[in-house]
Amino acid sequence: MTKLFSPITFKNIELKNRLVMSPMCMYSCVEEDGLVTPFHQIHYGSRAIGQVGLVMVEATAVQPEGRISMQDLGIWSDDHIPGLRSLTEQIHAYGASSAIQLAHAGRKADVNTEIYAPTNIPFHEHSATPVAMTREDIKDTIVAFQQAAVRAKKAGFHIIEIHAAHGYLLNQFLSPLTNKRMDEYGGTLHNRMRLLEEVIQAIQTDWDGPIFVRLSVNEYDTNGNSINDFIIIAKLLKALGIHLIDCSSGGIIPVSVPAYPGYQVPYSEKLKHEANIATGAVGLITSGVQAEEILQNDRADLIFVGRTLLRNPYWAREAANELKTTLQPPTQYKRGWNI
C-alpha cells in the first residue's frame, strides 16, 4: 500500500488519498460577478474523475474589493451559493472530497474600487496605494470571512482553507514588511497574528469541519518573519484548532522565488515536527516517487499538486503506475482505465 494512495482523516472528513489539487485561480468568471461558470464545473469535475483525493477550489473572494482579479470566484453573497453547490456536487459525484480557499487580496487586489491593507504601502511602485484599514474595516472583513464559511457550508464543502499566504491580506497583517500599524493589530508577532486569529474564531462559530491555513513560510527578506516566527505561528494555529498548515512561500514583496523540485518541502517538514501539526507540501512535486518519498519520510501529510494537474487531470493514475499500484477508476471508466 502506498502512502500517497492511502486514506487520511481530518476531524470528520476522510480523504480517499493524500493527493490534493492545489488551489489555482482560473480568472474565468464571465460577468465580473464571482459566479461559477460551466468552465469551473468541467475543470474541477475532471480532476475528481481523475481520482484526486481532495479538490480545492481556487482563491474565492470573501469581499468584492478583495479579488485578485475581477474574474475571480466570489463568496461574498448568497447568490454565489447555488453555483458553488453545483461544484461540490460534481466533485463528490466522482469520489473526491471538496475544499474551498477563502481569500482576500488586500493591497494585491486588482479591482476598480478602493483597495485595503494593514498599512498604506503599495505592493510595488506601479501598484495602487491601499487604504489603511480602520478597526471598522477590520471588523467587516472578519464578518465577511465568517459569512463566507456559512455559505461554504450551505454549498456543501467538506474543508475550508484560509489563504494567509502569497502576500494577500492576512499575510500582509502577519508580516512586519507590510504591517506597520501601531494598534493592537500591529507591532509584536502576536498582534500581527490577531486578525488571522479573529478570522479563525469567527469561522469556527458556524463551521464545524476541518480548517486548513496556507502560509508563505519564507518571505525571502531578512526583515520579514523568520522560520522561528513561523514555528510560533504554527503552534498558535494548532492551539486554535487548525487541522493542517499548507506550506507555500513568497509573494509578500516583489522578489522572485528560487524554485526547484520540492523547494518548499523543508518548510512543511520543519513546521510538522516543530509544531506537531499536520502539514501539506506544495511546489514542483511532479512525480509519484517524489510524492511518496515526502510522505514516507514524514515530511508532510498531504501532497498539493498545481500545474502538473493543469497539464494532466489524470496525473493520479500516472503516479499510481509509477508506484506500481492500481487506482480504482470512476465507475464510468471501468472498462478502459487499466487496459
Ligand code: FNR
Ligand atoms: C496558483 N497558486 C495559487 N495559490 C493559492 O494559494 N491560491 C490560488 O488561487 C492560486 N492560484 C494559482 C493560479 C495558477 C494558474 C497557478 C499556476 C498557481 C499557487 C499554486 O496553488 C501552487 O502553490 C503553485 O503553483 C506551486 O505548485 P506546483 O504548480 O509547482 O505544483
